[in-house]
Amino acid sequence: MKITTHLVSAPLHTPFVTALRTATHADSLLVEISDGSVSGWGECPQVWKVTGESLAGAQACVEGPLTTALGDLGPDDLTEALRRVQGAVQANFGAKAAVDVALHDLAARRRGQTLHGFLGSTVSVVRTDVTLSAGDPEALAAAGVARVADGFDVLKVKVGTGNAAADFERVRRIREAIGPEPRLRLDANQGWNRRDAVSAIRALEDAGCDIELVEQPLPAPDLEGMAWVTDRVSTPILADESVYGVRDLVAVIRHGAADLVNVKLAKCGGLGPARTLLELAREHGLGSIVGSMMESHVGVGAAAALVSAYPTTTVNDLDAAWWLKEAPVTGGIRYEGSTIHLPTGAGLGVTGLTA
Structure with missing residues (x-):
């Protein structure tokens, strides 16, 4: 080879x-x-x-x-x-x-065979959320309305900016702008401390903002803090940066640090380890999603094939390639609103570089 x-x-x-x-x-x-x-x-x-x-x-x-x-x-x-x-x-x-x-x-x-077929699946479409970049409340509200118009019904909002009150206002304005139907999930990217996380999440719960989940509210190593937050809020907590491999997930499970885990190929080392993580999460009653970094149709296509063969418990976070103005490869997955269409050609369906 x-x-x-x-x-x-x-x-x-x-x-x-x-x-x-x-x-x-x-x-x-x-x-x-x-x-x-x-x-x-x-x-x-x-x-x-x-x-x-x-x-x-x-x-x-x-x-x-x-x-x-x-x-x-x-x-x-x-x-x-x-x-x-x-x-x-x-x-x-x-x-x-x-x-x-x-x-x-x-x-x-x-x-x-297609890659998802090789993994044992006949499902050729999977769903994704879409992320709203961090910004001021008005810009985020407008972006939320635009993404719903684009066909997305699960929006992920970046928070953890260092100002919990400002984060609350951003999310409140988005919910007000998009109405009650689209799902909202938050990603703090480790940006809160324990008390700010609980304060912000409870405030959003009390305001009726209907948050589906909050991803990685605290720094990755602070599993005790994650468990402290999880115990004090009703909104499910999703572990992302806290989990790379099996040992990390076992530690999260033992601490009761999260309700769900975000599995990413670039964090765990590929499709083989990712399957193990998804199976381990399921065995221990944790929810799961498959996510992506800022990747192209190659990385996202592989993650989508994994989801096709190993379904997760909620909509996945695979919008990375949607953000690309120009793809670096030809062929592969195709977006249609919140739906990712997997290729019908062999493997990932990638036929080469664009240049």
């Missing part, structure tokens, strides 16, 4: 603003694994504030120890290839995910 890496930077149609960063481009490392006739694709996004991985580091990891680990292994031994990838290095979850997905994609293509 031949492994090739491609550095890509895809412009967004609108700046993506959170409590952690402002993005105008989706910067990723695409990994292409070829058997000489067909290629499988995978993606590692650069998200400094979350995973800490750089594109340079991911590229070095893929071209160095991960390529070495695969050695002269043939394309038909997927199980052994995936085992070697996960054992080759510590951490480097985004790099591992890119190779893991590319290997799955290649295996599906060699069999003439």
Whole structure:
């Protein structure tokens, strides 16, 4: 198998603003694994504030120890290839995910199957929410109305800006503008402390803002604090940055730190580890969603294929590629409002780079 890496930077149609960063481009490392006739694709996004991985580091990891680990292994031994990838290095979850997905994609293509079909599913559509970037109340309210008009009925609002009262006003204005039907979920990106989180969530509950869930209200290591918040509010709490792998999820479960978990390929290392996390969550009564970083149709397509085969308990967070002004690849998934249409062609349906 031949492994090739491609550095890509895809412009967004609108700046993506959170409590952690402002993005105008989706910067990723695409990994292409070829058997000489067909290629499988995978993606590692650069998200400094979350995973800490750089594109340079991911590229070095893929071209160095991960390529070495695969050695002269043939394309038909997927199980052994995936085992070697996960054992080759510590951490480097985004790099591992890119190779893991590319290997799955290649295996599906060699069999003439879609990736979701290869994973055991016949479901060709999945739903996603859409994120409203951080901003002032009026701008967010207008954005909420626009996204509902675009066909989205689950909106995610970025909060945790350091001012809980301002966060409350933003959410209140959005709910007022969009009416009672669309679902609202919040993502604090670790931006609150314990007392501010409880105060803000309770205020929203008392105001009848009908919040579906609150994602990662506290810094990732503070599981005791997450449990403290979870115990004091009625709104479900979703763990994101607190969970990369199985040990993290076990710790969340033991602490009672969250009601749901957000599984992301670039955090856990690929489709194999993601399936384990989803199964573990289900066994222990935790809800689940599958999310994405700022990724292209490659990374989001793989996550959507996972959702198709391993359904989650609520609408997923897979709008990343919707934000792209121009895709770095041809083919793949297609958005239609809140619906992601999976490809009918083999694998991820990606046919190559756009340039």
